[in-house]
Amino acid sequence: MNESYYLILAALLFTIGGAGVLVRRNAILVFMSVELMLNSVNLTLVTFSRINGTLEGQVMAFFVMVVAAAEVVVGLAIIMSIFRSRRSASVDDVNLLKY
């Protein structure tokens, strides 16, 4: 079975996530797109782990999951506080700081 299909799938997921960050307007969805990018990295790591025949990549995937979970805690707290003060989670509405 050809492992490079998984790498292509991961690259596609990463691109979809990256595009999502750029085009989505809701902070929660932007954040979900970032999570999609991190998960595509996990898929890449596990696939390379299989290709290289070492376990390091799988261990790294666990680290990435833990860090992603910590990031969710901090990120949702920040998005929540913005939503409560503005009644909106749109990234277009946070425009006080510019130029």
Next chain:
Amino acid sequence: MPTDILSPQLSYGPIAPLLIVFGTALVGVLVEAFVPARRRRLAQIVVAIVGLLAAFVAVVLLAGTHELVFADAIAVDGMTLFLQGTLAVLGIAAILLISERSLDASGGAVVSRAAVLPGSREDVALAEATDVQTEIYPLALFSLGGMMLFPASNNLLLMFIALEVLSLPLYLMAGLARRRRLLSQEAAMKYFLLGAFSSAFFLYGVALLYGYAGSVDLGEVAAATGLAQSNEALLLAGIALLAVGLLFKVGAVPFQAWTPDVYQGSPTPVTALMAACTKIAAFGGLLRVFYVGFGSVEWDWEPMMWAVAILTMVVGALLAVTQTDVKRMLAYSAVAHTGFILVGVIALSPAGLAGTMFYLLAYGFTTLAAFAVVTLVRDSSGEATHLAQWAGLGRKSPLVAGTFAFFLFALAGIPLTSGFMAKFAVFTAAVDSGATGLVVVGVVTSAVTAFFYARVVVLMFFSEPAPDGPTVSVPSGFTAGAIALGLAVTVVLGVLPQPVLDLAEQASRLVS
């Protein structure tokens, strides 16, 4: 088939500074939980400063160490120790700024309850209340611990963990301003979303390099770059994606968009911490990755770094000219300085490494003290950061205006200040390595930056003060101490730089 698992040799001595800082942060969490509220602030300040001093002493005792520990994951060498020592001292100065209470009528620069809605009735009551929030001390220490780990990481996975450990507390701290809370929350959200985006790029670069080299150890990546049969595309894509993550953290163009917004919106003591310490840590990581990991494939990445350095210097200098807010102006000046420091990174020589480290030290102290001066100029709504409000400040308070003017001259690189010696060090290293074109751009953009620094000095000393202008508050010993430290370092490094230059030169060795 069972295989023997070799347990790595663990030696805790060389990572003592890291253990001390992380341990102090944990003690800070315990203080938060068990010490009564009215004694908490004093306890946190003492714990944080003692911890950072102990870390600095540990760095001094470790001087001369040159080894890889923890299964080659952590490199303790001259650069690591030099940057860790700098970060410990700058961390103390930042803690002093965060501890200041006498400037704002109701307490420090940090909101006491961040969950209260801005503009609500509780918020109005909170603005009058004098209670303080002390969670920021452990947060700052965790962040400083991550910063001290970042340049020491010889393993890309560990570097990613360090990146997150330094970033996550900073995202929160950016949103904790007592005044102008909407701006502060907005800064936190922008910093968080863009930071998470860039760390995803960093991580994808790590994954591709793992596919390329079969390991994320920088030594093994470097060994793999020497083999002919490896997949070149993976290496190039990996370098590019890794560079995106690192250049975002240092604030280089085209990844600088967050810098002005976050610097302006965050509480000013936190901005000072970010401007000085994050830059040092991120450049430390950048130096380690490009010198140790990709040193032998410099032809593949140098053109890209040239373009980034030139863009960073030009865009930073030109956009700073048009700014009307003093914190934003300092932010764009930070972008321009990132470009100057990148010139030293591109030199790719021991002299370039030494020059870059000296620049980071000099720049860190000057910029931290400059932001400290910004906290002193206030009106009824908090800090008066609009440049028009600074008109005629030299007549109201010659001391504060003179100090600020001196820091601006140092940032501009006028002789007899640390900024001149720092620019001289990186530019000569770059010329010796054949990057003369880059240095020409650097000198021309330095002249542009001198223009907008001088404009502020002219504004402060040669304009009429506005009738309802801001007042200059008298700080307590905390802020005064931090400014005095920055002033002393800026003067000493400008007049007698040789001992520190020698130290940087001795420390410019990377273990691999």
